Amino acid sequence: MREPGFWHRPPSLVSRLLLPIAAIYGGIAATRMQKAGTAVGVPVLCVGNYHMGGAGKTPTTLALVTLLREFGETPVVLSRGYGGRLHGPVMVDPSRHGAADVGDEPLMMAGRVPVVIARERIDGAALAASQGASVILMDDGFQNPALIKDAALIVIDSHRGVGNGSVFPAGPLRAPLALQLSRTDALVVVGDGAAADGIAAKITDRGGVVLRARLVPEAASVDALRGRRVLAFAGIGDPARFVATLRSSGVDVAAQRAFADHHPFTAEELADLVATAARDGLTLVTTEKDLARIGPAADALGAPILPFAVKLMFDDEAKLRMFLLDRLNRARSAAFAGPR
Missing domain, CATH: 3.40.50 (Rossmann fold)
Known part of the structure; x- marks a missing residue:
């Protein structure tokens, strides 16, 4: 879909008229987000957005793949396969799948990292684990409660922020912002704008990690x-x-x-x-x-x-490394201690 212009302007008459529908949508999304998830025996790192549309999730996911491999991990990406006809679970094979089968982002990433698509995330995680994944990288799915997430990294564009701050359809948010902030472990701010500074301050205040990054052309x-x-x-x-x-x-x-x-x-x-x-x-x-x-x-x-082609470069990669290692250690310690 093409984003309405009023999503990224101060609250307008149109957005106010849509607030009752947004309240219903947001309430359903909030209830769903708070459902208990399933542990799959492999650390799950989720790369998501607060809002609809893109902000740099795919470059972030690929940057994490590179770092995880440097740690000696075997990451596998798990995606819903948006835009593809296959429900999965299936390993994406660029030699036989097209974007109409598995979605454009999974197909693009599959040339660099194993990718599983699955509408049911639990089934997709099981397939990823069976293929030797030591870490599952969820590309999107922050609002999906199916899997327990050992870390949620939210990507936000520094020039667009969260738009008018309203929930769909009055604005671009997928769920009420306060709830999403409370479940954010790290915020990845892409670019040198100031529109996300208020969100970053809230994440810092609640003890989360803020990581600044920029897209650099190959x-x-x-x-x-x-x-x-x-x-x-x-x-x-x-x-x-x-x-x-x-x-x-x-x-x-x-x-x-x-x-x-x-x-x-x-x-x-x-x-x-x-x-x-x-x-x-x-x-x-x-x-x-x-x-x-x-x-x-x-x-x-x-x-x-x-x-x-572009890649994501972090201003403080050491900070990101420490965050990832800490979350992986926590996940494995919890798994060793028993069911969560």
């Missing part, structure tokens, strides 16, 4: 676009952030197209993008997630679509 992606004028397009939670990252990397963005998050590109839309780029002498560039969703159709367009 050098190969920047080199591939050097000296080119580009048409940038993206169907992600915040396409404007993608364009801003390109420009801050020195890429000449001559034109841009924004689509809704997880947008399924049609053949006509892709042909139009190719024709526009050819007419204006531009190079097509998109996100890795979008290119995963386009899939093999990109090879038949007659013009290349270049992916712009």
Whole structure:
């Protein structure tokens, strides 16, 4: 879906009119979040958002994969597989699955780390454990109570924060903010904006960890676009952030197209993008997630679509390492002591 503009403005008449529905939605979400979860015998680290739309969960998950491997762990990512037709549990195999099967984010990550998709998280965790996972990384699922989470790391964009602070549909929040804050162990603030500072202060006050981070382009992606004028397009939670990252990397963005998050590109839309780029002498560039969703159709367009890869860099990686090690040790000590 495309986010309504009023979600990211001060409370408006539209959002106020939607507050009664938001109260019902929020009440249901809060009741669900407080249900007891199941322990699966493997530490579970959840990477989530307070709100709908993207903020950088996938780069955060991949950054954690790198660190966990340095600790000697065997991480497996567990995803719901949003946008895919398969219910799972199933191991994602890029050689036989497409985004329509398993979702764009799981497909993109599967080239770097084992990924399980499952609508039922307990079944997915069991499959991940059977494949040798020593740590399960839940990509999203913060509001899902199925599994006991040994740590919840919430990703928030420093320029967007939590929008107008209201629960869906009056705002972007998936559940009442106070409840979500109370279940947050670490907050990952992406970027150098100030919109998330109030949330960060609340997390610090209650003893949580705040980690500052930034998206850094892969050098190969920047080199591939050097000296080119580009048409940038993206169907992600915040396409404007993608364009801003390109420009801050020195890429000449001559034109841009924004689509809704997880947008399924049609053949006509892709042909139009190719024709526009050819007419204006531009190079097509998109996100890795979008290119995963386009899939093999990109090879038949007659013009290349270049992916712009980014990675998440933490300002204080040592702080993150200490947090992860502490949470893994706690999880394993609790498992050794007996049922929780």
